Amino acid sequence: MKINEHEKDHVEQKLREFPTHNLSHSSQESMHQNVIRTLKNNEKNERRGTIMKKMIAGIATVAAITLLMFLVMPTFLDDDENTGDNTTSENEQQEEQDNQDNQEEQNDEQQNEDDQNKQFTKETAQNVMQNYKQNFTTLIDSAEQDGLLPSFESQSEVHDHFTEVMSDDLASWMVESYINEEDDGVYLIAKDGPTWLAEDTDFSIEEVTDEHYKIIQERNSEMLGHREMIYHAKWQEDKWIVDSIDSKKLEEQVSIEQKSQEIIRGLHDRQMEYVANYVHEQKGLLFSPYVHVEEDAVTFEQDEVASLLDDKTTYLWGNYDGSGDPIELTPSGYFEEFLNVEPFLSPDEVLVDEYKQRGNTTNNIEEEFPEATVVEFYKSGSGENEEMNWSSINLVFEQNENGIWKLVALVSDQWTI
Structure with a gap:
């Protein structure tokens, strides 16, 4: 049993006040019991006070904690919500960044592919x-x-x-x-x-x-x-x-001359499909029996030239020099009379864009075809009538839309009255 100093002084004071005369044993025992009881009661009271103080302190603590929770919880909740919002926002931003990175990567790949396709080798x-x-x-x-x-x-x-x-x-x-x-x-x-x-x-x-x-x-x-x-x-x-x-x-003149030689060979062999390959696609091929080209000279389209010798139609090719009679012949007849090109397989002279007045008929090829290149194959006469049995043929070329020289006219020339 623990007795504080104040209580101890109090008990001693009480004991001093007791009478000094002798007490009986029973009285002494009773007094002793009273003292003990008093001390115990004092101790219990002290314990109750301590417990009460602890209880009050505990209740106050709980109340303080509860109040603190009420005060702090909304903040925690707001923080949680804000944390959730921030997390969601960060995820969305990350997703957007990933998408942007993927798009940039795809764009780079496409650009690389375009660059490779654009390379010109x-x-x-x-x-x-x-x-x-x-x-x-x-x-x-x-x-x-x-x-x-x-x-x-x-x-x-x-x-x-x-x-x-x-x-x-x-x-x-x-x-x-x-x-x-x-x-x-x-x-x-x-x-x-x-x-x-x-x-x-x-x-x-x-x-x-x-x-x-x-x-x-x-x-x-x-x-x-x-x-x-x-x-x-x-x-x-x-x-x-x-x-x-x-x-x-x-070296265009050389090539036109070579081309002309091939045409002469095709005319000689009567390979008109081959000759047609050289004919101008838009202007066709004009035939003139003399170097004075008439405005109404007979002209055939390129595809008609290819089958010209199969054509049995009689055409008016012009008029004979001297008599003035009409030249009415089929294409085959015209070839026999005005396009005998065998002498030109070995010509005496080949001229490119050099115009010579060889007979009495006026040569107007340059006037009729001002933008043309003309190749003339000339074969001189022989024997007693060499001045009259000469012949020549003029191959007239004009450029097509691709700049390629194409045959537009075959103009024959011979001695005339």
Whole structure:
């Protein structure tokens, strides 16, 4: 039992106040019990006070904690909500960033692919020219025997077909040159096709800009002569197309002379299909029995020249010199009388753009064909009548829209009265 100092002093004071006379044993015992009881009661009271204080302190603590929770909880909740919102916002931002990164990566890949496709090499040039040729030959292959193109209903549709591999201007020229629209359909005009890139001949490429290249090839053939063909390739709508075609003469007089010799050989052999390949596509071929060319001289289209000797029609070719009688002959008869070209297989003279007045008939070829190049094959006379039995033939050439020299006239010349 624990007694504090105050209680101890109090008990001692009480004990001093007791009487000094002798007490009985029972009285002493009773007094002792009272003292003990008093001390115990005091201790209990002290314990109750301590417990009460602890309880009050505990209740106060709980109340304080509860109040603190009420005060702090909304903040925690707001923080949680804000944390959730922040987390969601961060996720959305991350997702948006990922999408942006993916898009940029795809754009980079597409740009790299475009850059690779845009690179222009000799292989690229071959592919461009092959597509250009195939686009046209597909059209020819689809034509029926009479030239009808059953897959097309108008020139506009053919134009759209051409623009898959060539520019709008070039497609328009192709349609104008090779396509004829009639009431019953669209027809292919029979004539020489465009000049393709020769697969067995080397070529070069020249950069004009990163979207414009020249494909250059030197050609020397019977049909073209000695020329430099220039194909312009341009980058359009994410692909290379043929934009336009140019050509440049190389030693043109020599090539025209060689071409003329081939025509003479074809006339001699009566291979008119071969000769027709040299005929101008738009102007056809004019025949004049004398060097004075009449305005109404007989002219045949290119496709008519190919089968000319099979034609049994009698034509008026002009009038005979001297008599003035009409020259009425079939094409075969005209060839026998005015186009005997055997002497010109070994001519005495070949002149290019040199006009000579050989007989009495006025030569007006230069006036009638001011933009032409004329090649004359001359065979002198022989024997006693050498001044009268000479002959010559003039092959007249004009350039077509591609700059290629094409035959437009065969003008015969001989001694006249």
